[in-house]
Amino acid sequence: NKTIYILAIESSCDDTSAAVLLNKKVLSNVVATQKIHQEYGGVVPELASRAHQQNIVPVVHQALMRANIDKKLLSAIAFTRGPGLLGSLLVGTSFAKSLALGLQIPLVEVNHMQAHILAHFIDGQDYRGPSFPFLALTLSGGHTQIVLVKDYLKMEILGETLDDAVGEAFDKSAKILGLPYPGGPLIDIYAQLGNPKAFPFPKPRVAGLNFSFSGLKTSILYFVQKEVKANPNFVLENRNDICASIQHTIVRILMDKIKEAVKQTGVKHVAIGGGVSANSGIRAALKSAEKKYGWHVYLPKLEYCTDNAAMIGITGYFKFMQNQLTDQNISAKARYKI
Numbered sequence: 001n002k003t004i005y006i007l008a009i010e011s012s013c014d015d016t017s018a019a020v021l022l023n024k025k026v027l028s029n030v031v032a033t034q035k036i037h038q039e040y041g042g043v044v045p046e047l048a049s050r051a052h053q054q055n056i057v058p059v060v061h062q063a064l065m066r067a068n069i070d071k072k073l074l075s076a077i078a079f080t081r082g083p084g085l086l087g088s089l090l091v092g093t094s095f096a097k098s099l100a101l102g103l104q105i106p107l108v109e110v111n112h113m114q115a116h117i118l119a120h121f122i123d124g125q126d127y128r129g130p131s132f133p134f135l136a137l138t139l140s141g142g143h144t145q146i147v148l149v150k151d152y153l154k155m156e157i158l159g160e161t162l163d164d165a166v167g168e169a170f171d172k173s174a175k176i177l178g179l180p181y182p183g184g185p186l187i188d189i190y191a192q193l194g195n196p197k198a199f200p201f202p203k204p205r206v207a208g209l210n211f212s213f214s215g216l217k218t219s220i221l222y223f224v225q226k227e228v229k230a231n232p233n234f235v236l237e238n239r240n241d242i243c244a245s246i247q248h249t250i251v252r253i254l255m256d257k258i259k260e261a262v263k264q265t266g267v268k269h270v271a272i273g274g275g276v277s278a279n280s281g282i283r284a285a286l287k288s289a290e291k292k293y294g295w296h297v298y299l300p301k302l303e304y305c306t307d308n309a310a311m312i313g314i315t316g317y318f319k320f321m322q323n324q325l326t327d328q329n330i331s332a333k334a335r336y337k338i
């Protein structure tokens with residue numbers, strides 16, 4: 001049993017994160033969330049890149065301090081190569097490359113979406129990691145995918161969104177309601193106080209295992225505009241019910257597709273990942289499906305749902321163990337398939 005220390009770096013979107021892992025155990029996981037984007041109602045790529053440049057050194061330093069290990073003990077450096085915002089990815093990629101060069105240790109490039117899935121194998125959660133094969137539903141601000149996971153590094157995309165990601169559906173709906181960015185977590189909070197059947201929104205008709213969320217956003221916009229014309233206080237007076245109805249619709253869309261995926265593949269192990277998997281509605285729906293249909297459901301700890309470097313570290317660990325190392329010629333990749 002080897003002792004592998006991995007330093008992991010994540011900078012694909014608007015969180016700068018660094019983590020240190022000892023094999024599959026997280027020794028530290030530091031996340032600096034960028035507040036600057038709130039004023040703009042969404043992530044501004046150029047500002048994200050600059051904030052990563054400011055944050056990366058202190059965040060890596062903190063991760064090493066909290067793990068209480070010397071840099072010289074590190075076995076490798078793992079970093080997010082993509083997918084994500086190019087300017088943001090370049091900061092983490094360049095930093096990881098230079099540090100690996102300086103310390104003369106191997107580099108391991110990681111796919112961010114693969115990492116959201118492998119986060120399930122981090123030690124210290126309620127379960128020991130899903131057994132293969134399993135279905136992974138990756139729900140984030142940039143992606144919405146159903147993935148058949150055959151092994152740690154063998155994955156196949158069965159379906160994905162044709163337009164907006166589910167996180168965007170949450171955030172754009174929140175924006176229509178005048179909520180600050182990112183609105184997903186706020187919709188979740190208000191939804192728990194409202195009636196999910198108050199306002200029915202249409203479900204898109206998309207064949208197979210693909211998703212579509214842009215129609216939902218449009219129908220929410222038209223609905224709100226129409227109601228506000230009749231009553232300017234409509235949103236204020238009905239905020240909880242509107243949020244509950246939006247969340248209910250999104251959860252139904254997700255559940256229908258995952259049920260279809262289970263039917264098509266016969267695989268009853270279902271794992272979720274990505275920022276939206278923190279949503280209380282989707283977690284509750286999966287828990288009840290587990291009882292009702294005899295599935296095995298895996299819900300990661302919240303800190304491993306939203307963007308974090310620990311998940312990059314665990315993916316780096318599996319790749320390192322399989323000797324999948326990267327050389328210094330590597331560059332960031334904004335569009336990067338699993």
Ligand code: KG4
Nearest residue numbers: 140141142167182184188275276279306307
């Ligand atoms: O995975 P993530 O942290 O970053 C990306 O890779 O995109 O996901 C961020 C997304 C945002 O859209 C945010 O609004 C959403 O996850 N989110 C939530 C919740 N927590 C985070 N959406 C709904 N309910 C939540 N509790």
Ligand code: ZN
Nearest residue numbers: 140274275307
């Ligand atoms: Zn993510």
